[in-house]
Amino acid sequence: xxxxxxxxxxxxxxxxxxxxxxxxxxAGYGINVVIADINAEAGEKAAAATGAxxxxxxxxxxxxxxxxxxxxxxxxxxxxxxxxxx
Numbered sequence: 001x002x003x004x005x006x007x008x009x010x011x012x013x014x015x016x017x018x019x020x021x022x023x024x025x026x027a028g029y030g031i032n033v034v035i036a037d038i039n040a041e042a043g044e045k046a047a048a049a050t051g052a053x054x055x056x057x058x059x060x061x062x063x064x065x066x067x068x069x070x071x072x073x074x075x076x077x078x079x080x081x082x083x084x085x086x
Contacts, residue, residue: 005030008076010068012059013086014052015042022083023050032076036068037086059086 009026011019014035023033023046033052037043040056047054053075057068073079 006032007080008032008034008072008078009081009083010034010036010072010079011052011083011085012036012057013084014054015039015046016085019083019085020046020050022085023047023052026081026083027051031081034068034072034076 009031011023011033013019014023015037019035023035027033027050033050035043035047035052035054036057036059038058043054043056055068055071057064059065069079
């Protein structure tokens with residue numbers, strides 16, 4: 001798809017099989033993908049398998065969501081999409 005290269009997406013619950021599938025597709029379009037998940041071990045594996053970044057996040061805690069967004073913008077310079085799988 002045109003116009004997606006260089007954009008950034010966070011996938012909450014990205015350590016799941018569905019999240020990994022989404023990460024793979026988005027990365028294939030040149031999107032910077034950040035996987036956010038409470039399960040650090042699965043999140044690290046998913047990020048390694050898909051070429052994404054991983055940020056451990058408990059999405060039930062507002063301060064962790066704020067930190068996720070801040071770190072994503074700090075590392076990629078932007079945030080364009082949020083995919084809620086969690």
